Amino acid sequence: MTSKLNLRQTPVRQANVRQCTNVSCKDCSLSPLCLPTALRFEEDIINLDHIIKRGRPLKKGEHLFLEGDAFTSVFAVRSGSLKTYTSTNEGEEQITGFHLPSELVGLSGMDTDHYPVSAQAMETTMVCEIPFDKLEELALEHPQLRRQLMCVMSKEIRDDQQMMLLLSKKNADERIATFLVNLASRFRRRGFSSQSFRLSMSRNEMGNYLGLAVETVSRVFTRFQKQDLIHAVGKEIEILDPQALSRMAGGKARDQIELTSVH
Amino acid sequence: MTSKLNLRQTPVRQANVRQCTNVSCKDCSLSPLCLPTALRFEEDIINLDHIIKRGRPLKKGEHLFLEGDAFTSVFAVRSGSLKTYTSTNEGEEQITGFHLPSELVGLSGMDTDHYPVSAQAMETTMVCEIPFDKLEELALEHPQLRRQLMCVMSKEIRDDQQMMLLLSKKNADERIATFLVNLASRFRRRGFSSQSFRLSMSRNEMGNYLGLAVETVSRVFTRFQKQDLIHAVGKEIEILDPQALSRMAGGKARDQIELTSVH
């Protein structure tokens, strides 16, 4: 058993994302990581562009959608970050993922017509909304795009299964190490430093996600600092010994290589 | 931390599944639950039929594929049951799922060209092998089929996330209850009794899957029997009080209704 506390901050909800930022996929720095990867010709990217709605930024705590809402769109994070979570009957929350820029959110609602999780901004966040019916139309003519959608989902399955492994076999130290290593590697891929970054989630949210009590998270952080593995001031994290951390995370060898190779 | 023991039984491996049973999808009792659901016309089902390879049965312990094998096909369980598992660097296994007849296995390998898990028969098991390139060709002409593939994956994501919730928030009793309720409901959907059935996995495998030590699983079982919730003789399970079990499982209300409604 872990944290029984819920941390929903604002019941505020943003149903219709309005047009107010005019950026196009072809100018977006994220496009090599995002949906446009699947589209070869500029013309196709422009088509994608047209179906995407770019709304006003979500403020911290605002929901993009709630568990049970009608499934209409998938979303790509443009900037900021989101968390997704489910809750049990008794109202306990389980965070199922943190989502960084270029990552797609909402696809798991595909076959139920309802989102199976809620999505909430952890900081000021911009998203691209892609109406699913339009996306499917576009995918009709673009096998590559279809394929990529499947790939995104299959990656999510793999990640979730690694998470199951973490939750059922790893101890507190290993969980936190895994989490940091994973975050670092995602930051790096997005062009940010993998050595030092800012966590967008609270200790509480981290604990919730990792199946640990807040206090345990805090204790592991101070322990890691004493061992000179990391340096943490609040949410600012500096990774001092990525190798050691990766070793401790003890995941797949392939994930480790990715991070420990010098940046 | 849980069971450190691995239970791989046979390193034997079945690479090429040979033709030896001639059953077609249209005569298969599972087709309403399986891929053919997506195909409206008998002609299309026959096409699907042609690309499916039906091999000799796998014996208990035999592998369908190993983690890291080249991804070539997805598989549907015809009879018997499979488990899929990943393993950490140190060789610890984590079972990621048990698969009953009509369920699809292997889709999560889609985007890496390698299966991210191993799949092993838990008893004598027959599978239908569907070469992925052929499946994609067929899907080209059948939006419904494409959609169903996506649905299968999105369902897997949802299930995995519920599993994450189980692993991070539920205690031993709740985990076992959830597991039994879930199995029962899957059996029912397949036309078997949801009241009494045979577990195809060992206590060890159950523990591994649920993030519990074997001994804990055993203890919970005896406790449940003393409380007249179930009656268990070895792998034969009889569910005496489905309502209580569902309540204890404490998952989503919608899952509970499915089971507790009288059969």
Add this chain to the structure above:
DNA sequence: CGTTGCGTTGAGACATTTCAAAATGTGTGG
């Protein structure tokens, strides 16, 4: 400058694990 939210730290409680051993089940070769 009190309030509020979040993070840290300590001490004790507790569920589950670990270790050990007995009991039961299963498969195999004679």
Add this chain to the structure above:
DNA sequence: CCACACATTTTGAAATGTCTCAACGCAACG
């Protein structure tokens, strides 16, 4: 079909990692 070897399951007792509860510090904020 029995007997033996081996695997699995059960049960008990002790060990332990994490949680819970409680208190405190700190920063942001009206």
